[in-house]
Amino acid sequence: MKFTVAIPTHNNTIDDLKKSVYSAADVGFDDYEVIISDTSDNEDNYNFVVGLIKEQAWDNVFVFHNDSTWSMWDNHNYLIDRARGDYIFFLHADDVVLKNALTDLDNLLKVFNYPNRMIVAGNSVYKSFKNDIERLQYPVGKLICGSDLVEIFTYGGLTPSGTLFSSDIKNIGGFIADSMILPYTDCWAELNCALNGFRMVITNDIYFIRESNGTKLKYGSDETMRNEYQKLSRFFDYSKSMIIINAALKTNSWLILKYFTFDDRFKKLIYKQSIRRFILHPYKNRRMRRLFYWHA
Numbered sequence: 001m002k003f004t005v006a007i008p009t010h011n012n013t014i015d016d017l018k019k020s021v022y023s024a025a026d027v028g029f030d031d032y033e034v035i036i037s038d039t040s041d042n043e044d045n046y047n048f049v050v051g052l053i054k055e056q057a058w059d060n061v062f063v064f065h066n067d068s069t070w071s072m073w074d075n076h077n078y079l080i081d082r083a084r085g086d087y088i089f090f091l092h093a094d095d096v097v098l099k100n101a102l103t104d105l106d107n108l109l110k111v112f113n114y115p116n117r118m119i120v121a122g123n124s125v126y127k128s129f130k131n132d133i134e135r136l137q138y139p140v141g142k143l144i145c146g147s148d149l150v151e152i153f154t155y156g157g158l159t160p161s162g163t164l165f166s167s168d169i170k171n172i173g174g175f176i177a178d179s180m181i182l183p184y185t186d187c188w189a190e191l192n193c194a195l196n197g198f199r200m201v202i203t204n205d206i207y208f209i210r211e212s213n214g215t216k217l218k219y220g221s222d223e224t225m226r227n228e229y230q231k232l233s234r235f236f237d238y239s240k241s242m243i244i245i246n247a248a249l250k251t252n253s254w255l256i257l258k259y260f261t262f263d264d265r266f267k268k269l270i271y272k273q274s275i276r277r278f279i280l281h282p283y284k285n286r287r288m289r290r291l292f293y294w295h296a
Contacts, residue, residue, distance in 0.1 A: 001031055001032065001033060001084045001085045001086070002031040002032060002085055002086055002087065002106065003029065003031065003032035003033075003085045003086070003087050003088075003089060003102050003105070003106075004032065004033050004034075004035060004079075004083035004084060004085030004087070004088045004089070004167075005024045005027070005032060005033070005034045005035075005089050005091055005097065005102075006035055006037075006076075006079035006080070006083060006088050006089065006090050006091065007020055007021065007024060007034065007035070007036040007037070007079075007090075007091050007092070007093055008036075008037050008039075008072065008075040008076055008079060008090070008092065008093065009036060009037070009038045009039070009040065009045060009092075009093035010038070010039045010040055010068075010072065010075065010093075011040045011041060011045075012040075012045065012093040012094060014044070014045065014048055016093055016094045017045055017048065017049070017093045018048070018052070019096055020091060020092070020093045020094065020095060020096060020097075021034070021036065021049060021052060021061070023091075023096040023097045023098075023099075024061075024091055024097050025056065025058050025060075025061055026099070027097060027098075027099060027100070027101055027102045027103075028099055028100055028102075028103060029102035029103055029106070032060065032085060032102055033060045033061070033062065033083075033084060033085060034058075034060060034061040034062070035061075035062045035063075035064070035079055035082055035083065036049055036061075036062070036063040036064070036093075037063075037064050037066055037075050037078050037079050037082075038063065038064065038065050038066065039065075039066050039067060039068050039069075039070045039074075039075050040065075040068060041068050043065055046063060046064075046065035049061075049063040050063060062082075064078075064082070066078060073174075073175040073176065073189075076090070076160060076174065076175045077174040077175055080165075080167075080169060080170045080174045080175075081170060081174075083167060083170075085167065086114070086166065086167055087105070087109070087118070087164050087165070087166055087167065088164065088165050088166075088167060088169070089101070089102070089105070089162075089163075089164045089207075090160035090161050090162070090163055090164075090165075091161055091162070091208060092159075092160070092161035092210070094210070095161050095162065095208050095209060095210040096208060096209045096210075097162075097207065097208045098206065098207055098208060098209070101207040101208065104205055104207065105120060105164055105207065108120065108201065108203065108205075112143070112201075115166070115199065116166050116168050117166055117168045117193075117196070117197050117198040117199060118164075118165070118166040118168075118198065118199055118200075118201075119158070119163065119164065119165055119166075119190070119193060119198055119199070119200040119201075120163070120164040120200070120201050120203065121158050121162065121163045121164070121200070121201075121202055121203070122162065122202070122203045122204075122205045122206050122207045122208075123203070123204055123205065123206045124162070124206065124210065138152065138202075140202050140203065140204055141201065141202070141203055141204065142201065143199045143200070143201055144199065144200050144201070144202075145194070145197075145198070145199040145200070146194075147243065147247065149193075149194035149198070149199070149200055150191060150194045150195065150243055150244060150247045151247040151250060151251055152194075152200075153187050153190045153191045153194055154187075154191075154244065154247050154248045154251045154253040154256050155187075155251060155253060156187050157186035157187030157188075157189070157190050158186065158190060159186065159210075160175075160186060161208065161210055162207055162208040162210060164207075165193075166198075168198070169193065169198075172192055172193065172196045173192065173235065174189070175189040176188050176189050176192065176231065176232060176235060188232055188235070191236075191244060192235050192236070195236070195240045195243065195244075225258065225259060225262065226262045228259070229259045229260070229262045229263065230262075232259065233263065238265065241260060241263070241265075241266065242266075244256065244260070245257065245260055245266060245269070245270065248260075249270075249273055249274070254274070257270050257274060
């Protein structure tokens with residue numbers, strides 16, 4: 001099977017879910033499935049979709065009801081494990097996939113000979129990750145990989161909805177789940193992809209409708225961030241951590257660097273480099289002041 005459209009849902013309205021499922025079931029492509037994982041507090045949404053499948057006689061749409069205490073990333077990883085498609089297109093339950101999206105994606109993948117270890121994302125109606133790509137002077141519509149891709153994801157992550165991942169993502173642990181429920185943590189999963197040989201193409205096409213498809217990094221208390229880092233650290237050994245740190249120093253991604261200051265192996269290096277960069281180029285690196293203030 002070529003594609004899986006994966007829809008995670010948690011306490012979404014019936015109206016939103018209905019629009020999402022109908023759009024996924026009618027994309028004008030043959031070789032695909034739709035799987036929905038519902039972690040709502042009750043089974044209303046699950047029962048609604050079950051009834052919809054029977055009413056429409058869809059034989060490629062499947063729904064599962066799971067534990068309401070799962071994090072959003074647990075729910076995404078369940079869908080990754082259940083997916084039978086070579087490529088997984090995520091669609092959140094308040095979004096709508098466009099009619100020819102899978103056909104357009106299939107045509108794009110054919111150009112690259114249906115590669116493995118692949119991420120594809122398009123433009124968006126309101127806000128686009130494409131703008132960050134262009135600002136970094138990377139080519140839209142061309143493969144980006146290696147250290148270039150690591151650098152891109154130090155700016156933030158691609159919201160899974162509207163993004164296509166090759167099924168290889170399940171071989172590297174999927175999305176970094178545990179109890180991490182904050183949505184900005186998707187950038188760490190994508191950094192993990194970049195460090196495990198994934199390639200990415202950002203296109204100037206559009207595959208779905210939502211309010212945004214870029215997730216900017218945010219920060220919480222030191223305790224929260226320290227706990228988050230402890231969960232992240234097992235995915236990144238010393239060498240991979242240094243690759244991320246060097247990329248974050250290059251892009252002035254002070255929040256990425258802040259996470260690594262909770263590790264004594266990197267703390268002094270990060271403060272030394274960030275303060276040095278700020279002193280030499282205070283206007284260019286003014287965001288680095290935040291690390292200095294934290295250290296002080």
